[in-house]
Amino acid sequence: MTDLAQPLPAAGFQIRPRRLSPEASRARTRSRYAAEQRFKLVGLLAVLTSLGLLALLLSTVVLQGYSAFVQTQIRLPVALNAAELDPDGRRDPAALAKADYAAVLNDALYRLFPEVTERRAKRALRGLLSTGAAIQLRQAVLAEPGLIGTTAELWLLASDDIDQLFKGFVDRSSAQADRRVTDAELGWVATLEQTGRIETTFNKWLFTNGDSREPELAGVWGAIVGSFYMMLVTLCLAVPLGVGAALYLEEFAPKNNRWVDLIEVNINNLAAVPSIVFGLLGLAIYLQLFGLPRSAPLVGGLTLALMTLPIIVVATRAALRAVPPSIRQAALGIGASKIQMVTDHVLPLAMPGILTGTIIGMAHALGETAPLLMIGMVAFIMNVPAGPLDPATVLPVQIYLWADSPERAFTERTAAAIMILLGFLLLMNLFAVILRQRLQTKW
Template sequence: MISNTKKIKNKLAKRYAKEKRFQIYGLGAIVISIAFLLSLLINISTTGFPAFQQTYINIDVDIDSKLLNLDGKYSEQALFSANYRKVINQSLKTLFPGVEDRRQKRALRQLISKSARYQLRDFVMNNPDTINTKQSLWFLARDDVDVFMKGSIDRSLPESDRRLKNFQLVWIDKLLTENRLEKRFNINFFTQGDSREPEQAGIKGAMIGSLLTMLVTVLLSFPIGVSAAIYLEEFAPKNNRWVDIIEININNLAAVPSIVFGLLGLAVFIGFFGVPRSIPLIGGLVLTLMTLPTIIISSRAALKAVPPSIREAALGLGASRVQTTFHHVVPAAMPGILTGTIIGMAQALGETAPLLMIGMVAFIADVPQGITDPSTVLPVQIYLWSDSPERAFTERTSAAIMVLLGFLIVMNLLATIMRRKFEKKR
């Protein structure tokens, strides 16, 4: 008797020990996952936050009508086509006299962004009375100066190992001494489209392209996916061979690599129907194909979760099958349907491979105005910037990732809020 009691106690002790080890393993897995996630987020944040600031250079610009080649003509067309580059170059020479070497002259012109002449043009066209006066204006600094100001270029390195030469560092020191260099919030990052010049590049075009593509996707995938789920779950005949084949194919499509949908869009929408490449319409059509299986499966699961008593009560009170489905079952399943739809949209928002196949990898500088205008999307923009060699594009890549993560967080919060709202109505 005593030996049996000891055996039972030993077995219980071993069982409790196994349970404790399992809990420790599970807790360890969670801690490791959180540690990796935090490491990723910290790395992205520390690299991306500098992109939200931009360096500006102050220059005293002598807006001389002779340098502008106006010849006494101050019409809008004359002001638009005037030689603003020459004015800026002359102002830089005045600021740094004694620069005679050809290589140094070129480097001097590269202190400020190429957009300076367009900024000066807009200023003069808006203020024509400033012609033949001297104005103190702030211009975007070139990417190398900006990166140096953010501490990403070590001036203690040998001159051959850094992008800025010694004479350029002397110029920067002079600008700092005269308070002609300052960092400001980089509003251009959110208000400009893509550019070959890092200091001018922004995500507005990619953001608008993503929103238009998601608009097409949700307008097509939500009604089609939910309608298909309602038919398969509520109206389709049971134990039917064709229905079984459709269900199997839907489940299989959910596991198909996303690039396959890109190939399908390339062959069908572009090759057969002739839809133009690189527009939100074709992107939305391809992402609709990719998102439909997710929406159908999640919507069917939400419909299945509705208690049978709701259907039985409605039918017992004389409601038709259609009335029971659309007045009682679908409203009860709507929280799950919306959650699945938003999760599918979040997955589509982060997709790159299928969009590369339909040409949305093209360099698009203009901001799209509609679903038929050439555009790109945020994931593709991130892909393009990550392949650029300039250091300034590295920080903009991380900043764009932060914006994309922000979109995904907002979409998940929206799913949670909508779910709770519909659950309260029930």
């Protein structure tokens, strides 16, 4: 701030310098610097808030889901009466498979709690075990027929309410009407606990079972297999089409051609179309026009391939553009044709970038849910699909379906399935990052 006495003449505008006392000037500088600090702090806060929200999201999922990786089991002394299970005494697997194992389990429970005599209480007692426990028992007997005639100590699946109680998610102090377990059940579980007959083990069923109405029997294996088939279809379709389109646009397309421009605009617009619109396309074209089966991973893959196509095209074009022109000129100079230049020189050099883009596109497709709802992949399917034409569900849709179920045991499994899905995505992205760092050439 100089003491410029006269306004500048002739410039067409006037600068009127303000005279500030040294104190006022210093105060102003201080306040400007304070504003600077505030602004910087606000920016930092914005970054930290965003990251904090990410941390909140992830920790919520982990906190809700970690307990689904263990499952409560009850050890029962099961009297495997030969007359009851195998009346012919031939140990014929077909006959053994048909025996009434639920009744055997019920008897075992009644013997363990002889004080329960009233009919309704007995029914509640039977509810300690999952309906899957009978299947477990059948498998155990079929695997080892020698057990028949003995009293075997077997670990069997507890029902979901008992599972939640034992994991500590039921408020024991609340009134009986407010919780899903009765006082009687609390007493039985306490007895089991004292006698060491109840404990939690690793929940392998979560990884090996298909979907189920019973939370303790529901697993993600069916969804993982469905996702696998769907991704296979997507990969086989989206990669050749995407790379081909990118090659054409980058290397072969005539410049300043109206049709080429149209294709470019099209691809950019497709990248911004909401995913649910692709679902409408799948419903109208694949299902109704072509008559392909509903709920099939094939149709899901076809739909998602169209959705991932723009991602792969954009990534491939970037990778092709990163290959320096000197490579192309050198190839052409020693007499290669244009196709030979592309297939023998440009494409191999662009491969890391193409692979990275493909993996990122695939990760995108793996997490997609909305278009799959449109083509009927929300059906309740217990069986693990055996091929891309079988009805199936996929991981994100499984998450959506479980999130809708009211039982707390399903909420826990939803979060666990999310952790599994995020695990897959993390692996894919890590792989992409490593690939990029390892293979990328600096020109």
